Amino acid sequence: MHSIWSRANTIFAFTLSVLSAVTFCCFLSTIWLPNTAPVTISASNPRLKSMVDYASDGSKSDVVMLSLNIQADVSSVFNWNVKQLFIYLVAEYSTMKNHLNQVVLWDKIILRNEKTVIIEESIPPKYYYIDDGNNLLSHKNVTLVLKWNVIPNAGYLAMAQGEGQFVVQMPDNYISGRF
Amino acid sequence: MGLFDYAIFDEIRRMNARQVIYQFLNFAMIVSSALMIWKGLMVVTGSESPIVVVLSGSMEPAFHRGDLLMLTMDRDDPIRAGDITVFKIEGRDIPIVHRVIKVHEKSGKDDSKFLTKGDHNQVDDRGLYAPGQYWLTPKDVVGRGKGFVPYVGMVTILMNDYPKLKYTVLGLLGLFVLVHRD
Numbered sequence: 001m002h003s004i005w006s007r008a009n010t011i012f013a014f015t016l017s018v019l020s021a022v023t024f025c026c027f028l029s030t031i032w033l034p035n036t037a038p039v040t041i042s043a044s045n046p047r048l049k050s051m052v053d054y055a056s057d058g059s060k061s062d063v064v065m066l067s068l069n070i071q072a073d074v075s076s077v078f079n080w081n082v083k084q085l086f087i088y089l090v091a092e093y094s095t096m097k098n099h100l101n102q103v104v105l106w107d108k109i110i111l112r113n114e115k116t117v118i119i120e121e122s123i124p125p126k127y128y129y130i131d132d133g134n135n136l137l138s139h140k141n142v143t144l145v146l147k148w149n150v151i152p153n154a155g156y157l158a159m160a161q162g163e164g165q166f167v168v169q170m171p172d173n174y175i176s177g178r179f
Numbered sequence: 180m181g182l183f184d185y186a187i188f189d190e191i192r193r194m195n196a197r198q199v200i201y202q203f204l205n206f207a208m209i210v211s212s213a214l215m216i217w218k219g220l221m222v223v224t225g226s227e228s229p230i231v232v233v234l235s236g237s238m239e240p241a242f243h244r245g246d247l248l249m250l251t252m253d254r255d256d257p258i259r260a261g262d263i264t265v266f267k268i269e270g271r272d273i274p275i276v277h278r279v280i281k282v283h284e285k286s287g288k289d290d291s292k293f294l295t296k297g298d299h300n301q302v303d304d305r306g307l308y309a310p311g312q313y314w315l316t317p318k319d320v321v322g323r324g325k326g327f328v329p330y331v332g333m334v335t336i337l338m339n340d341y342p343k344l345k346y347t348v349l350g351l352l353g354l355f356v357l358v359h360r361d
Contacts, residue, residue, distance in 0.1 A: 023328060055305060056313045084240060086278075086298060090260050100284040100291075102260035109298065111240060132283040132292075147261055149278075151241045154328050159261060 027155030030081040039072035039146045039162030041089070046168055047175050050134055062136040064129040064170070065179040067122045068106060072146060072162055075116040084111045086149040087118070091168070093142040095135035105129055105144075139170040206356045226252035226322035231265055232332030233276055237297030238263075245333035248276060250322030257288035258317060263324035264295060269309050274321050277304055283314075292316055 046066040053061045074085055088107035094100060105125035110116055136142070146162040220229040229250055233242040242248065250265055258264065262279045277295040280303060284291035292314035296303040305313055338345035 098283045098285050102282040104260050104280040157327055
């Protein structure tokens, strides 16, 4: 242990070991914390059209436009091991063609130290709400839920769902003209 | 002074044939332990590549280039919106790490189609899929991201970008293990 090389080697190996141990402890320290929070979701004025989906295979599909309200306070989900939250609003429903459909209508990234209160009022969906086919006419059970992905500094990528949901009832007619 | 007169080679000069063989055995043990850990991880996670390095910035700010992602592959767990999937497009080797934004499942978990999008991208991944392909299916998925370690994968990226660096580092490491006594 007298040459500079063996000293440098020991320091380097020790640094690596300590770093990996600390990373592992960081991961363990927050693994069992709950990641949920209450949310308030509502939607109004759903309108339906049947349009050709040019971005996909060119077949006609139902397109929905509606007005969304999302309120949530996710500050309780943030702990020292959370780098960011990826929050997304999903429309979940079941149709004759597909027994499960999930379409993400809106998403938001909140980094640590940013504002953790979400208040969105009367916003349109961020992404087009396009169904796989024409199955949404008179659909009475489209559930909107808010979910988030907890991205840690190091460790487990957890998924959680906000407490609270909203059921949208689709109209019985298509609208003509523009949205 | 010749090359072998340096102090680091002191130990190898003091070794007899048996100890030299022991050094090689030591080296082989290290290599096979690494291989066992890798294969063991493959079995535990069920994925062909249990650890991937993030190569692009399309999932920023969650994953930056050089971060390490641990994958699991559970075929019984259906793909749902929000999952971070690692998938390969048919005909291309490079795995892509993006998030699922749309799922349409006909009857069972194997009969589903889904659409992905990188968090940092403005548009979904249809431009990345094969011509005529508008959806992904569960068989395109290599694994799902479950664990994350930052920065560690930078070593792999550097070694791939500068192959001479890879050979030098591996060569020096091998030499050091062979020469050093303990």
